[in-house]
Amino acid sequence: MSETYVTQPSLPPLDEFVTSLEQIWSSKQLTNNGPFHQEFETALAEYLGVPYISLFCNGMTALQVGLQALKISGEVITSPYTFPATTHAIYWNHCTPVFCDIDQDTCNIDPEKIESLITPKTTCIIPVHVYGMPCSIDKIQRIADNYGLKVIYDAAHAFGAKLNGASLCSFGDLSMVSFHATKVFNTIEGGALVTHDEKLKKRVDYLKNFGFADENTIVAPGSNGKMNEVQAALGLLQLKYVDEAIEKRVRLAQIYKEQLTDIPGIRILDAIDGSTPNGAYCPIFVQELAYGKSRDQLYEILKEESIHGRRYFYPLISQLAYYRGLPSSSPDRLPHAVAAADQVICLPLYASLDPEMVERIANIVRNAAASG
Numbered sequence: 001m002s003e004t005y006v007t008q009p010s011l012p013p014l015d016e017f018v019t020s021l022e023q024i025w026s027s028k029q030l031t032n033n034g035p036f037h038q039e040f041e042t043a044l045a046e047y048l049g050v051p052y053i054s055l056f057c058n059g060m061t062a063l064q065v066g067l068q069a070l071k072i073s074g075e076v077i078t079s080p081y082t083f084p085a086t087t088h089a090i091y092w093n094h095c096t097p098v099f100c101d102i103d104q105d106t107c108n109i110d111p112e113k114i115e116s117l118i119t120p121k122t123t124c125i126i127p128v129h130v131y132g133m134p135c136s137i138d139k140i141q142r143i144a145d146n147y148g149l150k151v152i153y154d155a156a157h158a159f160g161a162k163l164n165g166a167s168l169c170s171f172g173d174l175s176m177v178s179f180h181a182t183k184v185f186n187t188i189e190g191g192a193l194v195t196h197d198e199k200l201k202k203r204v205d206y207l208k209n210f211g212f213a214d215e216n217t218i219v220a221p222g223s224n225g226k227m228n229e230v231q232a233a234l235g236l237l238q239l240k241y242v243d244e245a246i247e248k249r250v251r252l253a254q255i256y257k258e259q260l261t262d263i264p265g266i267r268i269l270d271a272i273d274g275s276t277p278n279g280a281y282c283p284i285f286v287q288e289l290a291y292g293k294s295r296d297q298l299y300e301i302l303k304e305e306s307i308h309g310r311r312y313f314y315p316l317i318s319q320l321a322y323y324r325g326l327p328s329s330s331p332d333r334l335p336h337a338v339a340a341a342d343q344v345i346c347l348p349l350y351a352s353l354d355p356e357m358v359e360r361i362a363n364i365v366r367n368a369a370a371s372g
């Protein structure tokens, strides 16, 4: 039997990409803000409905540069229920992550618990739109405004998702998007920062190119986060097909929802009011007592059937050896994050997944509950 993994990248027709590659080969411009980069940046800003966007080689570098661009220092309040990149970017900027618990209904940072974590050293909040579900944007912004904090969204999961019609990548002082192969929209590796004013975009663009403002002027100690022409050319093609891919994902997620909805001990997340989903992930939460099996038992049962779910996000980032000693990492301060990390499995979900496979996977989850 063939293996089914948690995701599979969408790719455009190969002949279209070959045509783009031929253009790159003849122009000999491989990187450094070439024609494909410029065209992709413009097309992407238009697609997302955002004023400015800067392309990057990957999402983590974008986040690191975003923290530099806003001169973030001291303490940064963030969620432990995320991919390591969120916290590592804080660490690489010599800031201290301060972990805030999540809301169990959304798996996003709990806005009611942010204020009690603010100290005189706090400069920034980095919430994550986990699974492409919107954070409490208004509440978070109100807190940030009251205390003079910056907000940088980790919108790595959020491409194509919307809140009240606006792209989920358009909020905060900055939003970071990832175009990694495992994401809804990919350029193999890639990412972007969304900004809202020209001055900040300019600063971001200097910082992702060693600080070069022009040939002889290096205005800041920048990094190298540039997206190359091959990535940008692929991105331009991907953009033509992404709506169709998202539509398919959302339809499959709906089938999962219908099939999994009444299994005792299996919790699925409800959509948030006003949100348009992007079908990025299908997380289920296994409540062992009611389900009769543990999350890890179900994970292994699926694996025996050649279904490879992923425990996104486990382990909890606050439990990693180098973050565990922080006062905010104490598990009793993070009960909902601990529970989610212990219960979650993301089931396979991608545009080319067969709807019958979705039903088969849901049946395995259902039958595993009943079997002894």
Ligand SMILES: *Cc1c(COP(=O)(O)O)cnc(C)c1O
Pocket (backbone or CB within 6 Å): 058, 059, 060, 061, 082, 083, 085, 086, 128, 154, 156, 157, 178, 179, 180, 189, 190, 191
């Ligand atoms: C994928 C991901 C990142 C990192 O993005 P890369 O493009 O792989 O560097 C950051 N945060 C979250 C939540 C992610 O899922």
